[in-house]
Amino acid sequence: GQQVMQIPQYQHVQEGEDFTTYCNSSTTLSNIQWYKQRPGGHPVFLIQLVKSGEVKKQKRLTFQFGEAKKNSSLHITATQTTDVGTYFCAGKDPNTGNQFYFGTGTSLTVIP
Amino acid sequence: DTGVSQDPRHKITKRGQNVTFRCDPISEHNRLYWYRQTLGQGPEFLTYFQNEAQLEKSRLLSDRFSAERPKGSFSTLEIQRTEQGDSAMYLCASSRGLAGDTDTQYFGPGTRLTVL
Numbered sequence: 151g152q153q154v155m156q157i158p159q160y161q162h163v164q165e166g167e168d169f170t171t172y173c174n175s176s177t178t179l180s181n182i183q184w185y186k187q188r189p190g191g192h193p194v195f196l197i198q199l200v201k202s203g204e205v206k207k208q209k210r211l212t213f214q215f216g217e218a219k220k221n222s223s224l225h226i227t228a229t230q231t232t233d234v235g236t237y238f239c240a241g242k243d244p245n246t247g248n249q250f251y252f253g254t255g256t257s258l259t260v261i262p
Numbered sequence: 263d264t265g266v267s268q269d270p271r272h273k274i275t276k277r278g279q280n281v282t283f284r285c286d287p288i289s290e291h292n293r294l295y296w297y298r299q300t301l302g303q304g305p306e307f308l309t310y311f312q313n314e315a316q317l318e319k320s321r322l323l324s325d326r327f328s329a330e331r332p333k334g335s336f337s338t339l340e341i342q343r344t345e346q347g348d349s350a351m352y353l354c355a356s357s358r359g360l361a362g363d364t365d366t367q368y369f370g371p372g373t374r375l376t377v378l
Contacts, residue, residue, distance in 0.1 A: 192369040252304030
């Protein structure tokens, strides 16, 4: 079955350091979305990537979709305490309709 | 507030009881999703509606779970004969249901279920 894994599971960084989380799917995806979930909160949509090799930027956040559309990454430059939370990727398998498969998440802690 | 709302926010029940949760999506959103999330895990897809039609159900969804969206607006998720393993956060999300692959999901605050 479809599996979406993320690494690392946890990441502690000093404020100002960079952070990257990686998302890997067992199958080719039609698209991938990224969400942020603050402690005690609900997932909040960040971005969607559709094209092979696509790169999108949102201020300090850079999102990338792999050429084979099986992996993705989120990179945060110069982390701030407001970046704290768990980052999830969610992929859509073209063979299983509109179902999104969420990754296991990467929990980011930023030490001031 | 025009976001996705869920009710109740918390539910404590005894094993064997039935529970029902409600989700009110963003108005004019055609698609509605239900997910389950346990601590330290990502949301797990349960089912999905396009307007009033339930189009997809997870194979993990047992017969004790049923969902409806009778008028294509709000939705209910019922769990019959609850078990301790049902304890989780139940999340609802809605989206516009645009053609193609440009479908942003907006999540509600969730209903936290505790089965004693």
